[in-house]
Amino acid sequence: MPHSVSSNDLPEQDGDDILPDAPPAEIASDSGKEESDVENRKMGIKLEDMFSDDEEDQDFPHSNVNIESSPPPDAVPTSVPTPSKIDTDAMLAFYQRLFPFRSIFQWLNHGIIPSSDFRNREFALTLQNDAYLRYQSYATADQFSKEILKINPSRFEIGPEYNANPRDRKTLRGGQLKPVSKELVFDIDLTDYDDVRTCCAKANICEKCWAFVTMAIEVVDTALRDDFGFEHIMWVYSGRRGAHAWVCDQRARQLPDDRRRAIASYLEIVRGGDKSGKRVNLKRPLHPHISRSLDILKPYFARTTLVDQDAFLSSEQAERLLALLPDKTLNDALRKKWESAPDRPSASKWTDIDALAKAGISSTLNPTALKDAKLDIVLEYTYPRLDSEVSKKMIHLLKSPFVVHPGTGRVCVPIDGRHPEEFNPLTVPTVTELLSEIDAWDANQHSQNVPADAMDGEGSIANDSDARGARKLQDFEKTSLKPYIDRFRSFIAGLIKAEKSNKRERGEEETASGPDAMEF
């Protein structure tokens, strides 16, 4: 019985601890497998129906965490539990067979031997009834996967490493639990682009507006690497309409909040809300970070803003464009021209600006001011809009990579930060797809009559465990999740390697600077 664990035998199963390397608790029967395939298909349809209306959590972003620093509640049982949109059985099967617990452990532990890096790390779980369970922590990868399987959360988030085990916080005197390190994180969310995208709104996305995320990744990734010197940056699809960055360099993890704020503000150019008027106000000459970003963004502006989004098409949109231009006479001329041709595409309108300016329509026109204004417009319509609150505080929680977005069923997979344009959010696998891929693969193997396969389905409950025998495929390898997990693993390998050489260097430094340590 592959993944369709019926809910009534759930407690029994996790009571008996599915140890990664332990033999499977159940033996699959062929008939059971077929049944479950049917169930799968049904479930797939059901889910499709449910995905359509899911825009109400737009305001959700961690609002229960970012109010001041007072510890938010442990569990927030809401009075009316809303049913989760993903089948709980499918979720459990996903955790059992596909979720890379061991990789996540290694990623946060920065090594193989369990250390306080992992032990004191906070996890916050959203339960199936939408209650929110904070300050969870796990000593080892095994305990981690065991407890997640036991609770079967609809998703979970990762917080900072604390100076003590967060589970012990009640035994500590008030305020003694302090965050000591966390990855520097960034959050890009397409809802923040609603005023510059025309194709979709709120939680909906399409390939056209995903381009905004692509360009944001490119700009931010470049700045983090070239300006701040960070190397271990992982971009992760947030499951619906955005992306997260996890900067994992040790130097980044240890940044105090004011340094995080400094970076967030360094990267923030589009400021203010709907009523703020011109939202890009920059000193000249432009800072090298901005000139470089402009070089990256200009082609995107031409393609996305002017063509795909056609962002100046309607008269209101054109009016907003005009409001950002400096010269009144020129604006009047442009307005007149555009009024006579209502359907004039944005790209033509954009070139009209320079054409009319060159024609000498306005005597008061300052060419430099116009050029600057046009650059500001490019930035206002394309520059990354980061949710800076997420980046500023070490204690902020962020959804873990590889969890499933409860609304869409899509897995939060890593994005290649070097080639973000290759990523298409609409082809990211969903839980249901992945589970049927396993079944399809198994069925295929079965039909080819490979005898070893009968055992395979259960053996890989511990999907991350060392493959026993020479070639026993783990479940994720049978699915389209494989390339993503491979990418994650190679990212971790790079991180752990850097960590090791770091430790060695630090060790040397400590002895070298012995006397200096007493400085104050």
Place this chain on the structure above:
Amino acid sequence: MIRQPIHRRIDPKRRANLDHKKQQFATPTYKQQEYPNRLNFYDVPPTAEITLEQFEQWAIDRLKGMMLIAKTILVTNSRIIVLAEIETCSYRNKTPEETEAHINPLLQKNLPLFANTSSAAGASDQKLKDERQKDHYSHFILRLAFSATEDLQRRFVRAETMLFKFRFQKDDSRERRAFIESLNLDWQAVGEDERLELGDSLLNATPGGRRLDRLDEEPWYKVDWERVPELVERRAVYLKKGKAYVPAREQLSVILAEFTARLERALKLTSRALPRLDEDDRLTPILNHLSKNFGSAESVYSEDEGVIEGAPITAASIDHLSQHFPLCMRSLHTTLRKNGHLKHFGRLQYTLFLKGIGLSLEDCLIFWRQAFRGYTDDEFNSKLRYNVRHAYGDVGGDANRRGRGYPPYSCQRILNDTGPGTGQTHGCPYRHFSVDNLISLLQSTGVHDKDVLRGVREDVEKTRYHIACNRVFEWANKADIKRVKEDGTWSQSDLDTIVHPNTYFKRSYLLKNLGNPPKDEK
């Protein structure tokens, strides 16, 4: 028996430490402090003896200076703006009149600190030595007083850093250089080749770089960017692979960061040592007294201050009462009524304000439930109810520590917190709206007077947002203010500059209801 030698009492197991222990009771050998520079990084604690009276008086003098700084922040309304202003002015060799005018006389009186050049004898002048000693001691006394809680520590560090910055900027350049050299900062000079290679990037990144065009003349330094967070935050420095390229004239930022970092570290250590002081019944009361004084400097607003006894404040009366709200809250209210929705930070700012005017938790929940008209009860309960209760301190965290939730935001808080982004409405309209949108918002609330609007424009341009807000208040309540002034029922202090939205509401409400309910201002 009583005179039993001390070492006898030492636990035999700890005999290995005997020498160390003994030191604690040995006659101290003091390092005589010299004060060659006017400025001090306060790395070495004072060791000479002072009397208790000196102890208290010096500390109080310093506190006065710092309270004034705290107040100045409040009045100029935004620390960041002050910092930026001071920064800009320093390029032009000008000091911000406001800050200077406020702080200078007080510093002169309470905590004078003159440069070596002020005396013919230089650093060896006894008067200068005394001043510097007083400065030094008072700093360390306050360290003791303010290391107790984290909140105090943070504010102390902030105020001390401001004070240091203020003095640093007023120091003459020669002494400043001497002082910097005495710090032994680990700065890496940028070589000639690299400087030329970076060329334009370096100049473009650094404000004033173009104008001064001193790429060759001025020394540039490479430091880890973490050491100049203030420059990074303003995007006023060139960054490459984690290194910040700082021109010599931007030393201030580096030095301030260093000052703050060292002070923070020292306060942490002091706080650990503090329990040992409890046994000293002479010092502890003085210290407690001192920290209480400081406590009143920033939180000029107490929790219940905005509440008006006997005023009918219920969920149903908010619409009517909103005419008394300051613009920030009115804008939130209007948006809420228009959209049936407010984003998180808007809700938080508004909820705390409503709590501050005396709206009960029950009424507040009713208010929000009705306001989010597009929401079902389930949605409301699962997404919003908790936040409101949290703001009132009804749920969340440790029951013993949460008290009554967060206090209502002050103007300073609203001005300095992250401003609104797309779709958000919180913040201060005077600061976060474009001038045109601000003016039309004001007009929509009935402010049409041309002079007032012009005044507001000017205030906003000078980043004096609170002045603009007070201007509107005074205009809106002109007649009543005149009346209470004339009949003497309100003293001048009742009409001080408003720096809290809840004060705005209360004052406006009372002025409009003069003679109705028995008023109990202050």
